Amino acid sequence: MSTRNFEDAIDKLNSLQSNFAAIEASKASGGRMVQFAKHETIEYLGRIGYSPEDLNRLNVIHVTGTKGKGSTCAFVDSLLRSSDPERKIGLFTSPHLVSVRERIRINGIPISEEDFVRFFYEVWDRLEANDNRKYESTPAKPMYFKYLNLVAYHAFLTMKVDTAILEVGIGGEYDSTNIVPKPIVTGVTSLGLDHVATLGGTLAKIAWQKGGIYKTGVPAYTVPQPAEALEVLRERAEEKQSSFFQVVDIPSELDTVRLGIEGVHQRQNAALALHLVDTYLKAQRGAEIDKPSLELPLKPEYARGLEKARWPGRCQAVHDPIDPKSTWYLDGAHTVESLAACAEWFTTPNVGLRDGPLRVLIFNCTHGRSGAALLRAFREAAQQKLQAHHSTLTTDTLFDHVMFCTNVTYSDGTFKGEFLQKGLDQADLDQLKTQTELANAWLELCPSFSREKVHVLPSIQHAVKLAHHLRETWEKPVDVLVTGSLLLVGGLIEVANLTKVALDM
Incomplete structure (x- = not known):
């Protein structure tokens, strides 16, 4: 008889991950496999005892986009809690940084391990007990994201939340979050080409997918978009x-509010959330x-909500609790647009350009990007910002050391359970192929940068140890920018023992 603790639930959840071959097959399909997600989720929902109409009781705010959707959801959550403290608010987002529990929050707090285990196994047992499938192609159990989406639906309905904020996973039209018949309001954040490889097509195709969350009789918002994307979103709203x-502009009143989530680009997300x-x-x-x-x-109350909003791992400065002279700058920026925004944030005098510290970059991106x-x-945006500040630094001299490491958590080659990734290309990982390519790209972009200060490392723990070594060797404060993959940022929070200060968990 197996035990039913948190670690066992994580093991079962990880068994639902797609492997590398499955992910590559999905990409090769041009997004066609994504189209099954919606009807499969409805089928799974029925098997655990609910109908899509039951989800209307959650009074849903639905948000999608290419970048900024998580931050927008965090602003929405904080604004609601500030406006009506008695309201019980559920928040479903992805991915997580340190614990999978972060994906399902009640009133801003990740659900407890006990609640996660309870809801996880209640969904698991119901699926086991009811294997009556409408479509032969439907797997016995949903894959990782869809399963957590079901757990969130079940948790929110059981705990009787007054409001549920749902962040789309990928896409919109076919996403498993898009089975709520009548959300209260819908919003699309900034669109870019990052999801083309997964969804297939052009920016117009991406806009068509994202606009799929719009619903009959429900307000449809978006932010300023490229012309072709905006036209498609407008057509989708009419359809x-x-x-x-409505296309949301940034009200000038936001200039007087210090947003709780840093970065100039967050003003647009805050405006949409408002x-x-x-x-x-x-x-x-x-x-x-x-x-x-x-x-x-x-x-x-709106100003307070914007000021109190938090979204860990995005434009976040964290002082090392053990070594106060070390500061970690965390930004899970994994698209071209978000990397440019990261550079703009870091290359400002009150962030990464303060005098004295040694500056270090730790970077990784996932396979396929x-x-x-x-x-x-990143380099182009940083250079423009340095010039705007009349800095004597260039992109070749901004960092004293750069490190390219894998997302493997520990130096012995193992992952923390909640970081396990079955979708990795093992050959790429073993040979550090992606990291070597990144190092070569950096040296090509910054030709005067010393090769001896470019480090290719097999794990996050290796990178943290090297950062600590540099701090001890130079006897100077160290500012470390950690960016690229959110998995990298989350892993570093874990390895560097920053969980309490970064996530307040």
Whole structure:
């Protein structure tokens, strides 16, 4: 008889991951395999005792996009809690940084290990007991993300949340979060080409997918987009018969608010969140919502909500609790656009350009992403910012050392259970192929950078140890920018013992 503790639940959850071959097959399909996600989720939902209509009781705020959707959801969550402290709010996001429990939050706090185990096994047991499948192609159990999505639905319904904020995984139209018949309000954050490899097609295709979350009679928001994407979103809102379609501008009043999530680009996410929450609260009070009506100046509770918002691992500065002279700058920026935003954030006087410290970069990107393009975007944005600040630094001299490591957690080649990745190319990992390519790309972009200060490392723990060694050797404060893969950022938080200060867990 197997035990049913948190570690056992994680083992079972990891068994639902796609392996490398399956991920490559999905990419090769041009996104066709993604199209099964929605109807499979409805089938699984029925097998655990719910219908899509049951999800309407969650009063959903639904958010998708290429970048900024997690931050937008964090702003929405904080705004709601500030506006109505008595409201019970569920938040479902992905991925997690340190613990899978982060993906399912109640009133801003990850659910406990006990609750996670309870809801995880209740879903597991119901699927085991009811194997009646409508489609022969449907697996007995859903894959990793869809399973956690089911656990979130079950947890939110069981705990009777008043509001559920759902962040789309990938896409929109076919995403497993997109089975709620009648959300209260929907929003699309900034779009880019990062998901083309997964979803297939052009930016217009991406916009078509994202616009799939719009619903009949439901307000549809977005932020300024490239022309081709905006036109498709507008058409999708009309096709879905949304109650209205609105492109959100950044109100000047945001200039007086110190956002709890750093980065100039967060102003756009905050503006979208404001409209989503304002529309949502008015709808909850029974008002007819046929056009956007955000009132200015901002209500005090809105300003407080924006100031108190937190989204760990994104433009976050963390002082090392053991070595106060070391500061970790964490930003899980994994797209060209977000890497440029990361560079803009770091290359400012009150962040990465302060005098005195040794500056170190730790970077990785997951297999299949163009590391050279990501580094180029970072370099170009950093150079522009350095010039704007009339800094004597260049991109060749901004960092004293750069490290390219894998997402493997520990130096013995093992992962923490909640970081295990079955979708890795083992040959790439063993040969450090991606990391070597990144190092070569860096040296090509920064030709005067010393080769001796470019490090290719097999694990996150190796990188942390080297950063500590540099601190001890130079006897100077060390500022370490950790960016690229969110898995890298989460792993470093774990290895460097930053969980309590970075995630307040």
